[in-house]
Amino acid sequence: MIELRKVGIGRVLVGVVAVAIAWGTTGCGDDAPTESSATTTGASGRPCEPVGAELAAGATDRIDVELADYVINLDHAATRAGAVTFVAHNIGTEDHEVAFLPGGGPVPTVPGGEPDEAALEAAGAFELEAFGPGRTCDATFVLEPGTYTLFCVVHAPDGRTHLAHGMHATLTVT
Ligand SMILES: [Cu+2]
DSSP states (O other), X not given: OHHHHHHHHHHHHHHHHOGGGBTTSSOTTOOOOXXXXXXXXXXXXXXXXXXXXXXXXXXXXXXXEEEETTEEEESOSEEXXXXXXXXXXXXXXXXXXXXXXXXXXXXXXOTTSOBOHHHHHHTTOEEEEEEOTTOEEEEEEEEOSEEEEEEOOOBOTTSSBTGGGTOEEEEEEO
16 A cells, blocks of 8 residues: 555656657557758757656756667666756667656566556656657656666567666666
């Protein structure tokens, strides 16, 4: 019950600050690359769709996030509660996203390894949508204290998710 209550709080928070990118509303995890609309030299794949730009001016921390095939590296993995800007750099060769699971721990999956969309939605998961190699994309979220699992469930060429290839990290918010 305690876990459920925590998740409920996270969901309310997300509902306030990140309605537009709530889990399950955007076809997250779709692996089909869209036609490139790159305007930056060397960039490809999906364009960046920034999140929370209106919150960025009030951010109290900036975390640089490197997205590689298939690793998420945070330049620091602990921060304070409040508005936090994530500057995500896709240095890999595939599209990558940054999804957040409030409460931390393993990302729920269904048999076969696909993300459990219903469980993620119930947990208040939210995300910076996938964007292509060579791109940098910003997302600002208001974070409550707690642990968050950051992960990517874009599909690799082998059909498995990037998460299944180990693409996840942990962020601690105090
Ligand atoms: Cu990825």
